[in-house]
Amino acid sequence: MSKLWSGRFTKSAEEWVDEFGASISFDKELVLEDIEGSLAHVAMLGKTGILPESDVKLIQGGLKTLETKAKAGELSFSVKMEDIHLNLESMLIEEIGPVGGKLHTGRSRNDQVATDMHLYLRRQTEDVLQLINGLQEAVLIKAEQHVETLIPGYTHLQRAQPVSFAHHLMAYFWMLERDKQRFSESLKRINVSPLGAGALAGTTFPIDRVYSAEQLGFASIYENSMDAVSDRDFILEFLSNSSTLMMHLSRFSEEIILWSSQEFQFIELDDAFATGSSIMPQKKNPDMAELIRGKTGRVYGNLMGLLTVLKGLPLAYNKDMQEDKEGMFDTVKTVIGSLKIFEGMVSTMKVRTEKMEQATKSDFSNATELADYLASKGMPFREAHEVVGKLVLQCINKGCYLADLQLSDFKAASGLFEDDIYAALNPYEAVKRRNSAGGTGFKQVSLAIEKGKSLLAEF
Numbered sequence: 001m002s003k004l005w006s007g008r009f010t011k012s013a014e015e016w017v018d019e020f021g022a023s024i025s026f027d028k029e030l031v032l033e034d035i036e037g038s039l040a041h042v043a044m045l046g047k048t049g050i051l052p053e054s055d056v057k058l059i060q061g062g063l064k065t066l067e068t069k070a071k072a073g074e075l076s077f078s079v080k081m082e083d084i085h086l087n088l089e090s091m092l093i094e095e096i097g098p099v100g101g102k103l104h105t106g107r108s109r110n111d112q113v114a115t116d117m118h119l120y121l122r123r124q125t126e127d128v129l130q131l132i133n134g135l136q137e138a139v140l141i142k143a144e145q146h147v148e149t150l151i152p153g154y155t156h157l158q159r160a161q162p163v164s165f166a167h168h169l170m171a172y173f174w175m176l177e178r179d180k181q182r183f184s185e186s187l188k189r190i191n192v193s194p195l196g197a198g199a200l201a202g203t204t205f206p207i208d209r210v211y212s213a214e215q216l217g218f219a220s221i222y223e224n225s226m227d228a229v230s231d232r233d234f235i236l237e238f239l240s241n242s243s244t245l246m247m248h249l250s251r252f253s254e255e256i257i258l259w260s261s262q263e264f265q266f267i268e269l270d271d272a273f274a275t276g277s278s279i280m281p282q283k284k285n286p287d288m289a290e291l292i293r294g295k296t297g298r299v300y301g302n303l304m305g306l307l308t309v310l311k312g313l314p315l316a317y318n319k320d321m322q323e324d325k326e327g328m329f330d331t332v333k334t335v336i337g338s339l340k341i342f343e344g345m346v347s348t349m350k351v352r353t354e355k356m357e358q359a360t361k362s363d364f365s366n367a368t369e370l371a372d373y374l375a376s377k378g379m380p381f382r383e384a385h386e387v388v389g390k391l392v393l394q395c396i397n398k399g400c401y402l403a404d405l406q407l408s409d410f411k412a413a414s415g416l417f418e419d420d421i422y423a424a425l426n427p428y429e430a431v432k433r434r435n436s437a438g439g440t441g442f443k444q445v446s447l448a449i450e451k452g453k454s455l456l457a458e459f
């Protein structure tokens with residue numbers, strides 16, 4: 001079959017030029033969305049009387065056949081037909097004859113492709129939301145098992161104050177909760193129908209855009225036909241939300257990589273989520289976490305790529321916009337893969353409680369306790385900080401920790417110290433006492449876990 005737009009042309013492009021312009025190698029991903037959009041469009045053409053019912057029935061039958069074939073992987077696309085829209089239209093004509101050519105009445109590929117991508121991202125966003133929720137569940141279950149497990153909390157990657165391991169994990173739960181909110185919120189803008197905007201200006205046919213939007217489950221229609229065919233904000237938003245999500249997963253990955261190192265030994269990854277070395281027999285590498293950290297780069301790249309494609313485009317459609325797809329598909333695949341892997345990695349990782357707790361005892365992360373102790377007895381905190389700083393220095397010189405000092409050493413530093421100071425230095429007590437809202441105290445952490453559970457139940 002010749003090109004569907006060949007009328008005003010006197011010669012055809014060479015094959016390699018066609019190939020450069022074609023998008024079928026990647027937009028075939030939209031095959032089912034394209035058919036879905038066409039079914040809604042033709043139903044509208046029937047409802048408005050633009051096409052007689054007999055034509056509508058034939059076209060619907062043909063589209064259904066193509067849908068069945070597509071699902072069975074039986075369609076073979078051709079570069080000659082440029083993109084998914086023209087491929088399907090020519091297949092339809094082949095399937096049911098010239099009446100297939102009536103499908104494109106009152107429609108353009110410009111509103112068609114936009115419709116396809118709205119349908120595609122709605123579906124994918126719903127999947128992403130489910131997967132984020134699943135990962136939150138895995139994090140929450142781990143956290144629940146480790147409310148009273150202590151781990152050093154860090155700032156500047158220097159030990160700062162001990163925290164509950166559950167508290168540390170739950171920090172990611174809340175990041176993921178915000179990711180979920182962002183993706184859900186974006187659905188409002190994804191769930192809008194561009195169909196019926198035509199090439200850019202609407203159409204002379206008495207179409208019913210609200211009807212076709214309803215057929216597709218869209219909540220509303222674009223107000224402006226030029227905006228409808230030129231808008232890619234909804235894709236940018238998806239890429240941006242994905243970038244933030246991947247940034248969170250990347251930070252979590254970095255911690256998993258650190259924790260599973262010989263230096264930390266806080267966790268052990270399940271064999272199913274680690275790999276060996278081809279030369280060093282002792283190695284167990286956290287490849288999956290590293291890959292997720294690495295793949296974050298391509299997701300940011302896809303966002304920057306599309307922002308850059310769009311920045312200078314005049315209204316309305318420009319072929320540049322065909323470049324919106326590969327980055328979007330790649331991001332969907334990357335985000336979905338990363339979330340699945342992460343869930344498995346978190347649920348199966350072994351927490352080495354003893355190593356974590358040992359670490360909280362062999363450092364100075366209880367120094368704040370000591371300063372708080374003096375401050376609660378009336379010493380200005382700034383002064384208390386100074387006194388404790390001197391005690392820390394004393395320990396460093398002696399090669400010991402604060403809890404190893406004699407009561408007489410403490411008393412020499414300040415008369416306010418009593419023998420209850422040793423209890424205050426105990427990291428378990430230190431964590432337990434941090435009972436301020438949102439703090440690491442066990443009561444607070446349990447409350448947060450309960451709150452988290454009800455959020456998951458509501459989802």
Ligand code: ARG
Pocket residue numbers: 023027083084109110113317319321322323
């Ligand atoms: N393959 C094109 C794209 O993805 C479809 C729209 C083509 N429209 C046009 N007027 N050439 O952007």
